[in-house]
Amino acid sequence: MMRSVGPAAGALGAGLALWFGMATAAAEPGAGLREGMAAYERGDHDDAAGLLAPLAEAGDARAQYLLGRMCFYGHGLPQDSGRAATWYRRSAEQGYAPAELAFALALDGGWGVARAPGEAVAWYRRAAIQGVPGAMWRLAYHYRRGLGVARDLAEAWAWFDRLAAQGEEGALAEREWLALVGLDETALARARARSDALELAMESAALGLWIEAGPAVPEADPPPP
Template identity: 45%
Template sequence: MDKAKAEAGDASAQYNLGHAYYDGQGVKQDSTEAVKWWRKAAEQNHAGAQYNLALSYHEGRGLAKDWVEAVKWVRKAAEQNLAVAQQALGGCYYDGEGVAKDEVEGYKWWLLAAAQGYDNARKLMA
């Protein structure tokens, strides 16, 4: 964890600092602080941070639940080819969570994740 780098704007350091706060590693556990750092990294197009921010909105951890924001951030990560985000976005479409239900669109995102070897997406398509 390198807080100085995170404060200087390094997206990877911000992402890692977010994890440190979320897990309470080397700092007091604080979901709100984790979200703060993930948002900073996500705004710099860090796919992992975008995905974690989406999960935070989905689960209401460190901020209020918000499906629209969850889908916004998971889409950004999915568009950067993060397989876990593609699988999650597919699920949003398939189930109509935060977006209009569209099983074809959901399946499309699952296919993209599966093409990267993401087994969970393959299982969903079975």
Template identity: 45%
Template sequence: PGLEINFLFRRVRDDVMAETGNRQQPFTYGSLPGEEIYLSAPTAKSVATGNGARSQTSAGLQSVETLELALWNEVRDSHSVELLQQFLTRFPNGIFSAVARARLAEAEKGQTIARLEQPASRDGAGQQLQSSASREITQCDILASHPADPNRLAEGQSSADLARNVDEAIAACEAALVKHPGDMILSALLGRSLVIADKYVLAKKVLMAPAQAGNALAQASLGNAYEYDEVGGVDLKEASTWYRRSAEQGFVTSQYNMGVAYEYGTGVEKDMREAARWYRLAADQGDNDARFNLAILFYNGDGVEKDLAQAARYYRLAAEAGHPDAQINMGYITERGEGVGKDPAEAAQWYLKAAEQGKAIAQYNIARAYYYGTGITKDAKQAAFWYRKAADQGDTDAQYGLAYLYSEGDGVARDDLAAAKLIAQSLKGGSAYTLKEMSTNSAAWSRKFRVELQRILREEGVYSGKLDGAFGASTISAMQKYAG
């Protein structure tokens, strides 16, 4: 009574380890270290990212855990089927539920629980716990393994793929841990799944033991948990500590995250040279986000010597792998001949690839290419099609471009009202270019268009003058107000 909950759990851990000569350590949700745990806030690309609603609260979690701990202390040494069933009825998904189920299964067979020895960790960069080497591949391995994990027993799932089946993965990993208590790789996979599910408080408990033992995936996932845990508290410094441990073992996503940390000074002191170093390590392992970021550093000469050829090299590697932002920038430098030969036709193809992936900037760029016939056959209908795609995403330049096509009836049927609505959207989006054109070159647009735009400005409460199509001081002032 009166002890903080973390110390209570440490006491339980210490009791178990003492009773078993340090051969058994509570594993179900990770053991707590004796040191202080810092908690964390979001920034970097994650091994696993979850964006769902967060329902756990620290206070609620602690009160339930305190009660569970008290009851577990009463039944933990019991082989009574009835007592264990009562415990599981009260805490079906608790801290000790997996252990309780295992003991219940043994008790029902009239057997005692065998004390399983924890696998010993091995020190050294690149070395991982191999606690799963002698077991069969489980559904947990299939659903939750990470493609970059050298210890995986299955092919590996991306974060997006895992997110689609995260509840099934969590259940599979919990079941696998009942069958293989203390398996560090399974614990790491459960922790990764919990991070994906936004269960960061629980994930920290699961991941601490395998992370401390040197499992790179667990370290990376623990970094994610500290970075994104807005419920338990966020701590970028602690996140970067775990990312570094994982990165130093060659875990590629952690190398990328260290690059982000150094570039933005999140959890570490900002250092562009270190950012470039970590990005290069990840890029050379094939991480396309790292390739893209490293290309930007080479393009700008930030943290590395400015080198447009190297920028083009890394942009191309990422672009050819399907990275849409790299495709945009590859198009940009190819259109201008920066670091590569000038080739508008190739540039247009890069823009088109990124546009087809839904990138508004690329949609605007390919629309412009179609309109002017730059590197591609001139086609006003295609220009209108792509301007509309970008405009619907709020791109103010595309809204202006599509408005112009409507005002001219070029590639679309002429429609001054549609043009006026698009110009109003562009103004409201804060486009300085649209405001300048409407203020200084409105005579190039039809009178009907100008009247419709004045009508919209009046309906929006920023204009009270005549609907005469004359863009004098009052109309210009209204547009300035509307543009913010």
């Protein structure tokens, strides 16, 4: 049975359209990838699998992510969560942020791999530094609850603050709640300093994103329970 990903799951889609829009502006896909994506989007999953599989085998991170998604949902390929996780991992290891989030979700929920919340946190962090809102939500949530990582309300506040800076109203409420009941003055000062450091780290990552990012692709999201 697939595991629920918790209250923050609904946040996975929030803001991802903006992130993927930036990725689209950064680079144009090659013809094969473009054709494979077009086939996927119009529901020609068999054609999409035929076009994307050679690219994925050749090491294209975007094709690997999409092939993983197709394996996960059984779109044009046999449904296979384990195979999906393998493709997500191969893409994530190349630094492709949507795959980093997808692989983190697989590790967090035990979908096709052994459940490993601590390892999931590390992958959430990699995607979060690249500005993927779903990963930022999950990372903040894990620090707030102490899931797979030592509980750290200041770190959680810092990530909620970065989300709030992107206009996420839910993150603003979480941040204010932590400041009210979870952090004393010293801890809040540390949280603010941490948020400033994260802002710089994310800006540095964004410089690389504009150069290396590929086309828009379907967002990483959990399956229905």
